[in-house]
Amino acid sequence: MYNPFDKFTEASVKKPITAILIFILIFFGGIFLMVNYISADVSRSSFYPDNEVTRLLTEIDNEYNEQELDLLRALTPLESNGLDNPSNWEKLAKVEAIMISDNSSLNYQEPIFGGQSVAGPASLAMIYSTVVYPEETALWVNETKTTFDAFINTLENGSNSEINNALNLSIEKVESIPLPPEITSESLNSWDVNNTEWVDSLMNGVNSTQLLSDFDDYLSSINLLVNNNSVGPEIEQKWIYSVSLDARIKLNILNVIQEIDYAGSVLGSIPTYDEKGSEIEFSQRSSSATIGVINLAISTSDLDTEEIIEISKSLENNLSTELSLDEDSKVIIFGFNRFTEASASASSKESPMLTSLAILLLGIILWTRFRSIRETMMVITCTALTIPITFGVASFLFKVTFNPAMFSIPVLVLAIGVDYGLHVVARYREEAVHEARKVGIDEHAQPLSVLEKSSRKKAILNGSLLTSAALIVAITTDVVGFMSFNISNQKFLRDFGTTIAIGLLFVYLSSITVLPALLSLIPPKSKTVITRKPFPISNIQSIEETSFSKFIGNVVDKKAKVVWIIVILMTIPMLWGMTLLKPGFDTRDQLVEDEEGVVGAFVTLNDQFASSPSPIYFIIDSKENSTVLSPDGLEAYYDAMNLLSNDDKISDDITSLWTELTKYSINAENATFSELLTRIESKENEAFTELSTWILENEEGFELASPYLSNNQKQMVIRFQAAILDWEASVELEENLNNKLSELPNENFTYAFTGDDLIIGMVTEEISTNSVVSTAIVSVIILIMLITINFFDNKDPIRGVVMALPLFIVVCWVYGMLGLFGFLLNAQVVTIGALTLGLGVDYSVHFGTRMEEEAELNPNGTIAEWTSKTVCTTGRAMGAAALTTAGGFSVLLLSSLEPLKLMGISFAIAISMALISSLTLLPTLLGPRLKLHSEQE
Numbered sequence: 019m020y021n022p023f024d025k026f027t028e029a030s031v032k033k034p035i036t037a038i039l040i041f042i043l044i045f046f047g048g049i050f051l052m053v054n055y056i057s058a059d060v061s062r063s064s065f066y067p068d069n070e071v072t073r074l075l076t077e078i079d080n081e082y083n084e085q086e087l088d089l090l091r092a093l094t095p096l097e098s099n100g101l102d103n104p105s106n107w108e109k110l111a112k113v114e115a116i117m118i119s120d121n122s123s124l125n126y127q128e129p130i131f132g133g134q135s136v137a138g139p140a141s142l143a144m145i146y147s148t149v150v151y152p153e154e155t156a157l158w159v160n161e162t163k164t165t166f167d168a169f170i171n172t173l174e175n176g177s178n179s180e181i182n183n184a185l186n187l188s189i190e191k192v193e194s195i196p197l198p199p200e201i202t203s204e205s206l207n208s209w210d211v212n213n214t215e216w217v218d219s220l221m222n223g224v225n226s227t228q229l230l231s232d233f234d235d236y237l238s239s240i241n242l243l244v245n246n247n248s249v250g251p252e253i254e255q256k257w258i259y260s261v262s263l264d265a266r267i268k269l270n271i272l273n274v275i276q277e278i279d280y281a282g283s284v285l286g287s288i289p290t291y292d293e294k295g296s297e298i299e300f301s302q303r304s305s306s307a308t309i310g311v312i313n314l315a316i317s318t319s320d321l322d323t324e325e326i327i328e329i330s331k332s333l334e335n336n337l338s339t340e341l342s343l344d345e346d347s348k349v350i351i352f353g354f355n356r357f358t359e360a361s362a363s364a365s366s367k368e369s370p371m372l373t374s375l376a377i378l379l380l381g382i383i384l385w386t387r388f389r390s391i392r393e394t395m396m397v398i399t400c401t402a403l404t405i406p407i408t409f410g411v412a413s414f415l416f417k418v419t420f421n422p423a424m425f426s427i428p429v430l431v432l433a434i435g436v437d438y439g440l441h442v443v444a445r446y447r448e449e450a451v452h453e454a455r456k457v458g459i460d461e462h463a464q465p466l467s468v469l470e471k472s473s474r475k476k477a478i479l480n481g482s483l484l485t486s487a488a489l490i491v492a493i494t495t496d497v498v499g500f501m502s503f504n505i506s507n508q509k510f511l512r513d514f515g516t517t518i519a520i521g522l523l524f525v526y527l528s529s530i531t532v533l534p535a536l537l538s539l540i541p542p543k544s545k546t547v548i549t550r551k552p553f554p555i556s557n558i559q560s561i562e563e564t565s566f567s568k569f570i571g572n573v574v575d576k577k578a579k580v581v582w583i584i585v586i587l588m589t590i591p592m593l594w595g596m597t598l599l600k601p602g603f604d605t606r607d608q609l610v611e612d613e614e615g616v617v618g619a620f621v622t623l624n625d626q627f628a629s630s631p632s633p634i635y636f637i638i639d640s641k642e643n644s645t646v647l648s649p650d651g652l653e654a655y656y657d658a659m660n661l662l663s664n665d666d667k668i669s670d671d672i673t674s675l676w677t678e679l680t681k682y683s684i685n686a687e688n689a690t691f692s693e694l695l696t697r698i699e700s701k702e703n704e705a706f707t708e709l710s711t712w713i714l715e716n717e718e719g720f721e722l723a724s725p726y727l728s729n730n731q732k733q734m735v736i737r738f739q740a741a742i743l744d745w746e747a748s749v750e751l752e753e754n755l756n757n758k759l760s761e762l763p764n765e766n767f768t769y770a771f772t773g774d775d776l777i778i779g780m781v782t783e784e785i786s787t788n789s790v791v792s793t794a795i796v797s798v799i800i801l802i803m804l805i806t807i808n809f810f811d812n813k814d815p816i817r818g819v820v821m822a823l824p825l826f827i828v829v830c831w832v833y834g835m836l837g838l839f840g841f842l843l844n845a846q847v848v849t850i851g852a853l854t855l856g857l858g859v860d861y862s863v864h865f866g867t868r869m870e871e872e873a874e875l876n877p878n879g880t881i882a883e884w885t886s887k888t889v890c891t892t893g894r895a896m897g898a899a900a901l902t903t904a905g906g907f908s909v910l911l912l913s914s915l916e917p918l919k920l921m922g923i924s925f926a927i928a929i930s931m932a933l934i935s936s937l938t939l940l941p942t943l944l945g946p947r948l949k950l951h952s953e954q955e
Contacts, residue, residue, distance in 0.1 A: 021490050024483055027530045031479045034535035041532045045403050051410030058420040087128060087725075088353040090314040090330055092117060092138075092337070095347050100307030101139075101288065104211040109341070110310045111140035113349060115206035116340050117314045122332035128315040130725045131673075132681025133718070134201060138312035139287040141201045143220065144209050146280045149196050149272055151216040155226035158195055159233050162265075165191040166240050173247050181253060189260045195268050198275055220284060221304050225276040234269055237262060274683045274692040282672065286739075287311045318355070326355040368913055373428040376909040377402060380436045383905050387898045389553070390543040393443055396536045400528045401435030408521035416520075418513035426910060426921055427517055433906025433925075434857070435525035437899040438489055441864065442529050444895035446481030446537060453477045465553045467544040475538055482534045488867055491807070492860035493526040495799045500852060502795040515792070518849065522856075563890045570893075570937060571886030578942040585939060589827060592834025599837035634773030636662060636736040636755075644766040646727070646734040647710045649701040652676075654767045658736060661758050667740045667751050674736040675726035679709075682722055752776050793829060793851030800825065800859050812870075817947050821866050824939040825858040825932070832928045841920055850924050857903065858932035861896050865936045866944055868892035873948040881945035893937055900933040 030037035094113050096106045117123075117136045127135035134141075148154060165188050172184040199205050244257050288307035291297055298306055314333075318326055334351040343349060377398060384394040405428050412418040447466075453473045454461050466474070496519070503515025543553050573581065638654055640646050646654070655676060662668050683692040697705035710731060713719040727734055740751055752771075759769050804818030829851050836843075836850075865888060872884040907929070910922030 021483075021486055023486060023490065023527070023530060026527070027482045027486060027534055028479065030531040030535040031475055031482070031538050034539040037531055037535040038539070041403075041528070041535075045407055048407030048410035051414040052406050055413040056409055056420060057413070086317055086319040087130070088316055088318050088326055088355050090117075090123070090316060090333065090351055090353040090356075092312040092314070092333075093350045093352075094310045094312065095349070096308055096310055099305055101217050101284075101304040102214050104214055106307075106310070107140060107143060107211045107214065108209065110138060110312065111144065111206040111209050111211075112341060113310075113337060114138040114140045114312050115203035116337055117312060117333065118201075118206070119203040120314075120333050120336060122329045122336070123314065123316050126316040126318075126321065126329070128317045129721060130315045130678070131313070132678040133722055134681070135316070136312065136314050137283075139284045139310055140206060140209070140312075142278070142280050142283050143217075144201075144206070145198045145275065145278075146220050147216045149198050150225050150276060150278075150280065151219055152224060152226050152229055153216070153219075154196070155229045155272075159229055162191050162195065162233070163236060166236075170240065170243050170247070173244065173253075185253060185256060185261070188257070189264075192261050192265045192268070195265065197268060197271060217304050220280050221300075223279075223281040225280075227273070227276045230269055230273055230276065234266075237265055237269075270696055271683065271692045274680060274695050278680050279672075279677065316353075323355050326353065330356045368915070368918075369425045369428060372425075372909050372913060372918075373405075373432065375912065376429045376432045376906045379905050379909060380432060380902055383898075383902045384436065384440065387440065387902075388443065392540055392543060393537075396533060396540070397436055397439035397443060400439060400533045400536070401432055401525060404435060404521065404524040404528050405431055407524050408517060411524075412513075412517045412520050416513075416516050418517055419509065421510045421513065424514055424517060425913075425915070426918055427514075427521060429906055429909055430518065430853075431521040431525055433903045434522060435529065436906065437857070437860070437903045438485075438525055438529040439533055440899045440902055441485045441489070441895055442482055442533055443537070444481075444898065445485045445892075446478050446534075448891060448895075449477035449481045449484075450474060462554050463552065465544040466542040474542070478534050478537050482530055484867075485864075486530045488863040489526055489529070489860060491800075491803055491863045492856055493522060494803065495796050495859055496522050496852070496856035498795065498799050500792070500849065502792050502852075505791065514849070563886050567886040567889035567893065568882070570889050570941075571882035571884075574885045574938065574941040574945060575880060575882035578945075581938055581942050585827065589830060589834075591838065592831050595834030595837035596830065597837065598840075599833055600842055633737040634740060634776060635771060636738065637770045637772070638734045638736070639768045639770070640732045641766050641768065645710075645731050646767075647706050647713075647731050649703065649706065650766050651734070652698065652701070652706075654762070655734065655736075657762050658769065661755075661762065662736065662738055665740075665751070665754060667754075668738050672736060672738045673726075675723055675734055678722060678726065748776055790851075792849065793855065796852040796855045797822075797826060797829075800855055804859075804863075812951070814947065814951065817866075817944065820943040820947055821862050821940065822859075823943065824935040825855055825862055827939065828858055828928065828931045828935045829854050831931050832924065835927060836924060841924070850921075850928060853925065854928040854932060857929060858935065861900075861932050861936040862940055864892050864896060865940055869941060869944060870948065873952055877952045881941065881949060884948065885941040885945065888941070889937060896933060896936065900929050904929045 092113055094110060096109070097103055100106065114136055117138075129135045131137035169181075169184040169188045172180050176184065241258070241262050244254060244262075285303060287310055288303060289298065289309060290303070292306075316326070316329065321329075330351045330353060334349065337343065337349045337351070341349075381394055381398055384397055385391065388394050408427070408431060409420070450466055450469060450473075451461060453476060454464075454466070454469055457469070457473065459468060469477075500515040500519040500522070503511045545551060545553055636658055638646055638651070638658060640648075640651060645651060655674065659672065659674070662672055679691075679695060683695055694705055694708060698709065713723045713727065713731070726737075755771050759771075762769055801818065801822045804821050805815045806818070808817040808821075809815040832850060832854050868891060869884050869888045872887045873879070876883065876887075904926040907922045907925040910918045913919055913922070
């Protein structure tokens with residue numbers, strides 16, 4: 019078969035120094051390109067597909083400045099009895115107070131939580147226990163009624179002096195009606211929690227709405243009595259303006275804050291699931307809480323990642339110092355930037371470690387095969403130096419972005435590259451033995467160095483060309499197969515496939531050019547290292563038949579049917595296993611624990627709090643002649659909230675423009691705003707117009723609304739979180755929301771949803787599709803190439819089908835075993851089908867080509883003889899190559915990332931099966947074809 023790269027091999031053997039210098043220039047060029055053009059993205063967004071949901075998420079990020087915000091979360095350990103323990107409330111209050119006044123973040127705090135930059139359970143609990151808890155409300159209501167009743171009694175029966183005194187007492191009593199406490203670091207620090215009797219009421223959503231309504235009715239009746247029994251206009255006027263009106267203002271404020279979802283907000287800050295993943299019974303949530311979460315929003319527009327991380331660490335240290343916390347009670351502070359940096363730092367440390375271990379292990383395996391340090395170093399060097407070239411070229415020409423799925427590429431390139439190099443050296447040594455025998459050198463006494471340079475170069479050239487002929491089929495199928503990932507709409511898969519394809523191409527070129535050049539330039543080993551005795555030719559490559567090779571030959575020739583019965587029996591359960599194989603993209607599997615505990619805190623937040631790593635957005639878009647700030651828009655919002663609150667996967671803490679406006683109205687100075695919200699609740703059109711104007715023209719209003727309302731006020735987002743760390747939960751939530759969207763009745767609005775975590779489900783489905791597509795493409799390419807090669811070389815296209823069939827069986831076995839053992843297809847293992855075929859065809863072509871050579875050399879021989887001779891020569895090299903490749907991939911078992919461990923196991927199994935298939939199945943099919951051809955000749 020014509021190989022266009024044979025010219026490169028011939029030139030490298032002829033002018034080795036030139037070939038090596040060219041490679042060195044290419045290497046430094048690769049280093050230059052890698053340093054200047056490589057880019058990395060270790061965030062989850064690096065796995066996102068290019069589709070409508072991702073584009074919508076990007077639009078939301080841009081519209082609502084999500085990229086300029088970071089939410090710092092304080093995971094605060096609690097003592098026994100959870101929220102039933104007063105000391106835990108005081109601890110949460112102190113943590114919240116410190117976060118509010120923290121100097122490191124003060125200039126960057128963003129008031130997105132109802133005008134506050136910090137949101138925690140303590141501030142809400144302080145408000146609830148003061149002015150929402152019915153027992154507290156009943157106290158002042160009853161006292162006020164008593165005072166007002168006394169005034170009415172005095173008004174009817176008392177003197178003017180007594181009436182004035184009673185009126186003044188009523189004024190004082192109205193002034194004493196409690197209003198929500200202002201949330202400051204001082205008020206939180208001074209909050210004295212005497213008891214927690216109010217906690218159960220808070221958790222069950224009990225409020226004072228009815229008490230306040232009854233009191234409002236009572237006040238109206240009192241006003242009527244005052245009007246009927248007034249002794250003069252001064253008393254009546256003073257009652258109206260100093261008592262009734264002030265009481266009404268306070269009632270408006272108190273009525274509005276009853277609507278806040280205190281239960282949802284507090285429940286969202288404590289665990290939903292225990293450490294074992296079991297859902298905690300609602301009645302036990304408060305008493306069993308072991309962690310409380312407080313959030314701090316900061317603007318990142320003027321900060322780089324290092325400064326954001328430094329703010330997180332400074333706040334963490336400040337909390338530890340102020341609260342005298344030890345390691346067990348330490349509060350962990352992390353936001354998206356700190357988590358990403360911690361995760362990336364921990365993960366990125368693994369790649370060089372695994373690569374170094376792979377080089378060491380492969381070096382040991384090669385040395386045991388070669389018994390020569392120089393040839394071991396040649397193969398390792400030629401392969402390792404292609405890694406920076408690979409990343410440099412991929413970064414410059416294809417603009418690839420380094421992502422977590424690519425951590426395995428250096429190990430993959432090393433394992434496969436050493437496989438290629440070993441074949442070249444093994445075939446060169448075999449050819450050298452033949453050359454030595456031709457000139458009568460005693461191969462059992464003389465070293466290879468006594469062979470003339472011209473004969474040695476001939477052996478190098480012949481060995482390289484014969485190996486290259488087999489490798490070109492494997493490399494072509496691999497490159498085309500991995501480049502087929504470019505049909506995916508996921509950039510990480512496109513980058514992954516492209517980088518592997520480039521790496522394998524350079525490994526192949528290095529193996530057939532630089533390695534032959536080094537072999538030509540550097541003299542072979544002549545003496546042993548320790549004893550300094552001659553290293554005979556017979557030690558470098560044994561080509562004599564062994565009992566094992568003869569056994570394989572006899573089995574293939576005499577018991578082919580038994581072999582295929584065994585194959586069929588093995589394949590049946592594997593086919594069933596393939597039906598069990600599922601795709602999977604679990605975020606926690608992509609994480610490596612860091613020393614500071616940030617990654618662990620992230621996993622805790624997701625596992626125990628029914629909380630996604632980042633917000634999910636429910637989007638309400640108004641059509642042409644409508645706006646979200648309208649009675650219809652409010653109705654659409656209620657419909658959306660009803661949909662979300664009825665989904666048990668969604669956390670209780672749902673935030674929106676309306677929830678934050680309600681919180682904003684808590685402060686006493688916002689009494690007029692409370693009245694505005696009351697009018698909005700009554701669907702007054704003018705009230706919506708006033709709110710729109712306030713948001714557009716008031717800086718405080720704009721800052722409050724901007725995270726939830728678009729600038730043109732045509733779109734509103736509702737933020738929520740859900741327990742969807744794993745991909746199946748993402749898909750389930752996406753399907754549920756999609757099904758419910760059509761049920762929303764308002765015809766003036768459209769609804770959509772997006773979020774980082776929902777996209778994970780799409781990534782998973784795409785992984786499954788690309789695994790099948792890439793495997794199918796490589797299968798077709800292999801079949802076409804083998805049929806074409808055998809048609810032109812041997813006039814026997816059926817021989818191509820025969821050589822491909824064992825490979826397809828191996829792929830079935832590999833996928834079947836993964837399914838039977840319950841493994842999931844993930845971003846790292848998506849290539850297993852294509853790579854198994856690529857490596858398998860390498861073995862198949864090597865073995866098939868050598869068996870054809872043996873049949874030509876001994877046309878009257880038997881299938882057993884041809885097989886035995888092939889096994890003891892090429893088969894021996896294949897075994898060593900399989901050992902090195904499997905050994906290289908086995909290094910991944912030392913990774914902390916579960917997907918990389920799975921990749922190591924999967925490829926080790928695949929390579930072993932490909933080797934067994936080539937040594938046993940292939941000759942049972944190819945032998946009869948060769949025998950028939952020999953007889954016809």
